[in-house]
Amino acid sequence: MKTRAITGFFFIIVMLGSVLLGHYPFGIFYLVLCLLCLHEFYGLNIKSGIQPNRAAGFINAVLIYGIFAFITYQDSPLLHKLLFLITISISAIFIQELFKLSVSPFTNIAYTLGGLVLVCLPFTFFHALAYVKGAFNxxxxxxxxxxxxxxxxxxxxxxxxxxxxxxxERHSPKKTWEGFIGGVLIAAIVGFIISLYFTDLPWNQWVSIAIIIGCFGTLGDLVESMFKRSINIKDSGGILPGHGGLLDRFDGFLIAAPIVYTYLYFVVNV
Known part of the structure; x- marks a missing residue:
């Protein structure tokens, strides 16, 4: 418990610092975190006998995160043209399987692409949250x-x-409806408190975001549990003593970050 508390304290300090230090530390930190989570995801697949193309996955993750990061920071026609590089890099995942001796090439392709959808896109949307109103916020x-x-x-x-x-129970035996409702209510209270200090949005929209995070964050947790159970693994890794792997700490990102960004995009731009 002591190890878990110490790890959790320093983890929170680093996370908060990465957000508060400005544009470049924020963008670089979450790119590194994205790649570490993707490395963990592919590593778990390899342990279960699947052979995702890690090199192609990392290249695509950098391109997807990087290009969209630059677009959110400073939109321009050139950056939109760079998006077409992703079509080439995605195609490379399929082409490389032609030259590999594998009994299940499309399984490898599916898990390579799955890592980008499950890990890279949520971090990309989370990064975009800071630019939903234009300038870094x-x-x-x-x-x-x-x-x-x-x-x-x-x-x-x-x-x-x-x-x-x-x-x-099928995917997460310890989770209960009482805990789920309690978590959403406490997140809503925190959302209301945030509205007193961050006046970018009225209180009801902050509370709405909190409810979205509570609902879809829980779903992300269940999806990650489903993934680990499908390959018969308890923890995604051991990089965080007492907490397991990075994917275990960021499972709430998986669905919540894209949904919250979508909500904010339409709320802010109405």
Whole structure:
């Protein structure tokens, strides 16, 4: 427990620092984090006997994250043309399988692309949160993290104290409806508190974002649990002592980040 608490403390400090230090540290930090999570995802597949094309996956992840990061920072026709590089790099994943001796080439292709969808795209959308109103604004990614953590903590504490009814036992036996509801309510309270300091949005929209994070963050957690169970692995890694792997810490990103960005994009630009 002591190791878990110390790791969690330093992890939170690093995460908050990456958001508050400005445009370049923010972008670079989450690109590195994206690649580490992707490395973990592909490593788990390899342990289960699948052979994703890691090199092609990393190249595509850098292109997808990098090009969209530059577009959100400073949109220009040249950057839109660079998007077509992704068509070439994605095609390379299929072409390379032609030259490999594999009994299940399309399984390898599917998991290579799956890593980009499951890991790279959520980090890309999370990075874009800072630019949803144009110029860099740390309020949105910071608020996202605070509400996500409050939902996770609330769900754990309420579920441990009052949890009786299983939420989705097939994929996550410890999760309960009571914990889920408690997590969403606590995230909503944190969302309201955030609205008192970050006046970019009215309080009801911050609370709406908190509810979205609570619902879809939980779904992301379940998706990651489903993935680990499908390959018969408990923890995604051991890079964080007492916490498991990076994917275990960022499972709430998987669905919540794209959904929250989509919500903000249409709310801010109406």
């Amino acid at each position: 740390f309020h949105f990614p910071l608020a996202f993290l605070l509400m996500l953590w409050s939902n996770d903590t609330g769900a754990y504490l309420v579920g441990r104290a009052f949890g009786r009814t299983k939420l989705f």
